[in-house]
Amino acid sequence: MRAVLIAVATLLAAPALAQNNKQEPPTAKADFRPPPGPGPGAPLPNTQATPVVVDRDTLMRQLAGINDRLAQAASKAKKDKQLLKLIDDARADLKEVGRQVTNAPPTRLEPQRPPPLPTVQPITEAMLRSLVAAIRNEPFSDDQLAVLEEAVSTQYFLVAQTQDILRNFRFSQDRLKAMRMLRPRLLDLENGFKLYESFDYSNDKDELKRILAAPTP
Numbered sequence: 001m002r003a004v005l006i007a008v009a010t011l012l013a014a015p016a017l018a019q020n021n022k023q024e025p026p027t028a029k030a031d032f033r034p035p036p037g038p039g040p041g042a043p044l045p046n047t048q049a050t051p052v053v054v055d056r057d058t059l060m061r062q063l064a065g066i067n068d069r070l071a072q073a074a075s076k077a078k079k080d081k082q083l084l085k086l087i088d089d090a091r092a093d094l095k096e097v098g099r100q101v102t103n104a105p106p107t108r109l110e111p112q113r114p115p116p117l118p119t120v121q122p123i124t125e126a127m128l129r130s131l132v133a134a135i136r137n138e139p140f141s142d143d144q145l146a147v148l149e150e151a152v153s154t155q156y157f158l159v160a161q162t163q164d165i166l167r168n169f170r171f172s173q174d175r176l177k178a179m180r181m182l183r184p185r186l187l188d189l190e191n192g193f194k195l196y197e198s199f200d201y202s203n204d205k206d207e208l209k210r211i212l213a214a215p216t217p
Contacts, residue, residue: 053107063098067091122187123155131155132168141174145181152181159191166198176204179211 070091077083123131131151138144148165157165162182169175175198186192192212199205 051107056101056104059101060098063094063101067094070094120156120187122158123151123161127155128161128164132164135165135168141169141171144169145174145177148178149181152185156185156187157182158188159186159194162186162195163198166195172199172201172204175199176207176211179208183211183214184216 070087074084074087074091077087131147134147135144138147162179165182166175166178169178179195189212195208195212196205199208
């Protein structure tokens with residue numbers, strides 16, 4: 001990058017320097033020396049820097065344009081050997097910059113990771129107790145099921161928690177209705193076999209088996 005800055009500064013200063021050389025006495029030329037730096041074509045120092053992403057083709061076109069303007073400046077300063085050497089050195093450094101840009105490996109863009117899925121948690125014990133109390137406070141099974149339906153719309157359950165809920169329904173048909181509501185919200189279906197304890201008759205257990213085997217919507 002320092003070589004590019006030198007090249008641009010030289011391009012802007014070349015006409016003025018050429019004019020000054022005609023007007024100043026010969027002794028003034030002895031004070032004009034190229035700034036210290038690496039020799040022509042020497043690799044630029046490898047200093048630590050923050051990597052950036054640029055378009056390679058666009059940058060190469062810009063470097064080529066700077067090189068062309070330096071060539072024009074050199075043609076107008078043929079009689080000034082020191083100025084010509086400064087321009088040639090800058091063009092050599094510019095060529096080295098172009099080489100590094102050409103040979104630079106492409107940037108590896110990290111694939112965007114999908115946002116993490118929300119973690120589903122079962123209903124808290126405090127909320128479960130409140131739900132069970134609300135079910136018990138309803139005198140009719142339809143109202144009890146309505147309370148449960150409201151809860152399952154926002155909550156998830158474990159099999160052990162489901163057993164606590166089923167105990168509050170007197171009739172097996174109501175417990176089966178409750179199971180149809182709870183089945184899509186069960187988090188540990190592998191423990192579903194424990195739910196058979198909540199039913200006494202084989203017909204009810206067969207229906208429970210069908211409910212548990214149903215795919216989760």
